[in-house]
Amino acid sequence: MGASSGHIELSRTVSSIQVGARHRHDLGDIDGLAASVHKYGLLQPITITPDGVLVCGARRLAAIKKLGWETVRVWVRSGISGPLAYLLAEQDDNVLHKPLTxxxxxxLYREINELLREDAERRKEATQFSSEHQPGDDGPAKFAGPSETSGDRRKQAANMIPGGASYAxxxxxxxxxxxxxxxxxxxxIHHQAEHELANIEQGGPVHPAWQRIRDLTATAATSRSENAARLAEEALAKLQAEQRTAGKKRPATTKPKAPVASEMEAWPPRTFVHTWQGFAPGWWDHFDVLILVDKLTATEIDEFFTFVDDATAFAEQIRAALATPTLTGMEQRSHLKAI
Known part of the structure; x- marks a missing residue:
């Protein structure tokens, strides 16, 4: 017996597993699946509720019934809601409680979709593991691996809900x-989305509500992007002003030193702080890489890479200076130049 994320694996008699009316009726090629299970075994257990109601694996259950198995390995899935447990156990389409809103x-759709996704992931892992340890061309089809796409899974989840809408x-x-x-x-956006959901609960149409909130989120995203651009422009203007101010405040000397080509003007520490603090936190999250690659010129991209490389090198110099705090200022400068 094993346990993982609300699942317990154990053996169960096949006859004790209940199959409700909400599982798909078109099970496909059960003969082929049964032959695969007979030859290679059941790679991935079916999933049931603690009460023995089938959650996932209708095709696998049909195959082992065809083979005449008396017991089968199952995943017992805890944490399933009461409404979903009732839905899965439903035996008669005409025996329903009040219509679902x-x-x-x-x-229910969200919960079923998650259960089907979990089952598909476990089957995929089991299929990949088995195919990697078999001789010859043993692909997922031979091992009855999962074939559902995300759209198939969502459609299946929607079809399990009585009177339910489309998965879209x-x-x-x-x-x-x-x-x-x-x-x-x-x-x-929170308040408007809650308002739209309340209208839907009362029978309002879904698509117009979805469209309104989608438009709101798009507008909000554009506003955030424009705000980030404005902050970046303000930071640049602030930096340029700091640089001009720093240049004007340089004290005059009666005996100016000869210029040294390799030495740059030293700016005050506060200018350094304002330089990197002026950028909005996470500014890179506001840009689409593919759009930048398409719109920027090669020169602009090269300039950006040069800026990043130079900034990285400077950061390494700061780290080196922090690692040698006992050196004097002159010794540190000599040490950094040697790096």
Missing amino acids: QLEQAG TLDKVTWLQDMAADPDQPDH
Whole structure:
């Protein structure tokens, strides 16, 4: 017996596993799957609830029944909600509680989709592991590996909900729920998303609500991008002003030293601080790399790389100076030049 993330693996009698009416009716080529299971074994257990109700693996269960197995390895999945457990155990399409609201459908859809995703991931891992340790051309098809795409899985999850909407509509409802709960979104988006969800719960249409919130988030993202650009411009202007001020405050000397070509003008420490503090935190997250590569000239990209390389080299000099705090200022400068 093993346990992992709310799952317990154990053996169960096949006859004790309940199959509700919500699993797909078109199970595909069960004969081929049964032959694969007979030859190679069941690579990935089916998933059931603690009460023995099938969650994932209708095709695998049909195959082992065809083979006449009396027991089978199963994953017992804890943490399944009461409404979903009821839905999975439903034996008669006509025996239903009150019709589900759009938000109730979305909650079940999200939960079923996650269970199917977990099952597909485990089957993929089991298939890859087995195919890597077999002779010859043993691909996933030979080992009855998972064939569902994300769209197939979402469609299957939507089809398991009685009277449910399409998976595209349910995806929009779950996205609205995510926007209402996302701490990174502005308050006005939270409030508007909650308002739209309340309207949907009362029977309002989903697509117009989704479109309105999508437009709001796009506007907010544009505003954040423009704000970041403004901050960057202000930081640059501030830096240039600091540089001009630093140049004007240089004290005059009666005996000026001969200029040294290799020495640059030393700016005050506060200018250094203002230089890197002037950039907005995480400014790089506000740019699309593919757009930059498409729009910037080769010269502009080279200038950026040069800036980054020079800044990195300077950072290494600072680290080296911190590592040798006992040296005098003159000794440190000599040491840094030698690096």
